[in-house]
Amino acid sequence: MEELLDILKDMKPGVQFENEANLIDDGILDSLDVMNLSVILNDEYDIEITPLDIIPENFKSIESIYALITRLQED
Amino acid sequence: MSYTSFSYLLFFLGITYVLYTLFPKKYKYIVLLCMSYLFYIVSSSWLIVFIVLTTFIIYFSAIWIDKINSIFIDVKKNLNRDEKKNLKNKLLWQKKAVVCVMLFFCLGALIFLKYYNLFSEILNFVIFQHIHLELPYLKLLLPLGISFYTLQAISYVIDVYRGKYKADYCLPRVALYLVFFPTIVEGPIGRYDEYAYQLYEGHSFHYENLTFGCQLILWGLFKKLVIADRANLFVNVVFKSPQDYAGFAVIFSIIFYTIQIYTEFSGCMDIVRGSAQIFSVHLPQNFKQPFFSKSINEFWQRWHMTLGTWLRDYVFYSVSLSQPFKKFNQLVKNHCNGYLSKLLPATTALFFVWICNGLWHGASIKYIVYGMYYYVLMVLGMFLEPVFIKVMKIFHIHKETQYFRVFQIIRTCILVNIGMLIFRAKDLTTAWNMFLSCFRDFSLQPLSSYGLRLSDLLMIVCGVVIVFIVGVLKEKGVSIRETIAKRNIVLRWTVYFAALFIVIILGAYGRGYDAVSFIYAQF
Incomplete structure (x- = not known):
């Protein structure tokens, strides 16, 4: 989780990701950010995020992003 | 058949609604399907094929x-991890082949009918004229709504391919999804x-949906x-x-064209969503x-939100998460x-989105430039963001202040208006000349020389003010239809009749006015 937090903070400095529960609805992450983040996560965690995984529920908070990574690593 | 014509509003929609209400719940979809095909035949005859x-x-x-997906589910229990991976890859290629066949026919029909003449013109200019060959110009008919229903068709198959949902074995439901008459034109x-x-599921008479739908049509x-x-x-x-x-x-x-x-x-x-709502069908929003x-x-x-989200889901993410990318x-x-490594991938993927956006709007270089115009604006915005942040820091400009927001809105409106000029002008040279002519000769002629009377101008201004006020209320989360519905019966019906008479009396038709077909219906 710490590593993921570092990636997010590096991507969007100044955002308190620990306290945000609606990253998509609140407009903190837009489609370009999600795409950039997916590319980084694919690299860092050796997973394959597909367009199907790109739904607001998977990117709405740091917990949901972490859950997505864990699920894809198990697949 | 135009959505604003009496034949649509009074007869077609009216008769469909009566039949829909009379039919048993189980068979209501047949009314929608038959009437949708009838609408298509009336508008586009044999092109229904x-x-x-x-x-x-x-x-x-x-x-x-x-079927390919179910093969995997049936077999995977008896396989180890590597065998599972191999089989998954093999089946993935089969699924990709099916998608390619589907794209070849569906997208192929759209590309051939809509873009053949554009591409043949380009190829003749670039290659064939040098070897004394020429691709002929073809007079091709475009089926009604092909640019819209093809995108819907592709999204359905790709969603099944991606596993978002399972294939639908009910043919009438798939057919109705493509041909539903309110959505087929625009x-x-x-x-x-x-x-x-x-x-597909039948809906019983619903007073609120009927009245709300009619109000939306009126608006x-x-x-x-x-x-x-x-x-x-x-x-x-x-x-x-x-x-x-x-x-x-x-x-x-x-500015008037942007308003138009x-x-x-x-x-x-609004007419489309209102028409669907009277059948208790809620369509997605296209403007906010x-x-x-x-x-x-x-x-x-x-703006045109459903096209934007389609391009995002099926072009942007498909490109940016592909293996070559x-x-x-x-x-x-x-x-x-x-x-650069942060911006280059995103801006490259965006290029495909905007070239598709431009081409989708029309088969001419003008529309490609229209797409590229927005692409360049977005890319410049992304690359120059650090500069903007620095400038704002130097001049102590705070992003959240009211005056800066107003400045941002006005700036966006000006840029959009320039885009609309490219969109409306006959060709790029005309657009450029018109753009330059904005900065010279500011004398004004009488209104009549522009084909307008003072009353017309006043009505446009009043109309825009009403649309603006409604927009502000919507931005504040006020639901106007619900607010009116809560009022007493006298006030409520006074508002409805007033709105109806305003449209009947002030609508631009009759002598001196030409009925204008919908601009987006030509796509």
């Missing part, structure tokens, strides 16, 4: 993909899981007949012979007060600094 073929192609493609480009089931008619068709009078005069005008005349004609296209397209969407946007990016999240990302990462 294309949409019927598309229906069969996507129906069988999705089922085929589903969209919205809906998704299968959003409204196919709503269309759409107001925007189209009172504002858009009236603005068209002025727009037509200037754009027909732009060389005769300069200064304010050109500036106002561009917004009130017309969003008005049409786009002229309150603070940036071009935000504008396209509020991953290699490109790696290459950029290895050879560029952090700033």
Whole structure:
């Protein structure tokens, strides 16, 4: 989780990701950010995020992003 | 059959609604399906063949993909991890082959019918004229709504391919999803899981949906007949012979065209969504007060939203998460600094989105430039962001202040108006000349020389003010229809009749007015 937090903070400095529960609805992450983040996560965690995984529920908070990574690593 | 015609509003929609109400719940979908095909035949006669073929192609493609998926589910329990991976890869290629066949026929039909002449012109110019060959110009007929229903068809099969939902074995439901008469002309480009089931299941009489639907239709008619068709009078005069005008005349004609296209397209969407709502079918929103946007990016999240989300889901993510693109990302990462490696992949993927957006709007170089115009604005915005932040710091400008927001909205409106000039002008040279003519000769001629009377101008201004107030209320989360519905019966019906008479009396039709067909219906 710490590593993921570092990636997010590096991507969007100044955002308190620990306290945000609606990253998509609140407009903190837009489609370009999600795409950039997916590319980084694919690299860092050796997973394959597909367009199907790109739904607001998977990117709405740091917990949901972490859950997505864990699920894809198990697949 | 135009959505604003009496034949549609009084007869077609009326008869369909009566039949829908009379039929038993189980068979109500038959009314919608038959009337949708009737609407298509009346509007596009034998070209109905294309949409019927598309229906069969996507129906069988999705089922085929589903069968491949079930093979994997049946077999995978008895396999180890590596065998599972191998089988998954093998089946993935089979699924990809099915998608390619579907794209070949569905997208192929669209590309051939809509873009053959554009591509043959380009190929003749670039290659064939040098070897004394020439691709012939073909007079091709475009089936009604092909640009809209093809995107819907593709989204259905790709969603099944991606495993978002299973293939639908009910052919009438798939057929109705493509041909539903309110959406066939101008969209919205809906998704299968959003409204196919709503269309198929029968809905009993619902007073609120009926009244809310009628109100939405009335609001759409107001925007189209009172504002858009009236603005068209002025727009037509200037754009027909732009060389005769300069200064304010050109500036106002561009602004009026922006008003026209917004009130017309969003008005049409209100008629479409209202028509669907009377059958208790809720269609996705296509406009969300786009002229309150603070940036071009935000504008396209509020303007023709269903096209934007379609391009995002099926072009942007497909490109940016593809294997070749991953290699490109790696290459950029290895050879560029952090700033470039962050921006290059996103801006490259965006290029495909905007070239598709431009081409989707029309088969001409002008529309490609229209797409590229927005692409360049977005890319510049992304690359220059650090500069903007620095400038704002130096001048102590705070992003959240009211005056800066107003500045951002005005800036976005100006940029959008320039885009609309490219969109409306006959060709790129005309657009450029008109743009230059905005900065010279600011003398004004009498209104009559622009094809407008003072009363027309006043009505446009009043109409725009009403649309603006409604937009502000919507931005604040006020539901106008619900607010009216809560009032007592006298006030409520006074509002309804007043709105109806305003449209009947003030609508731009009759002597001196030409009925204007919907701009987006030509796509």
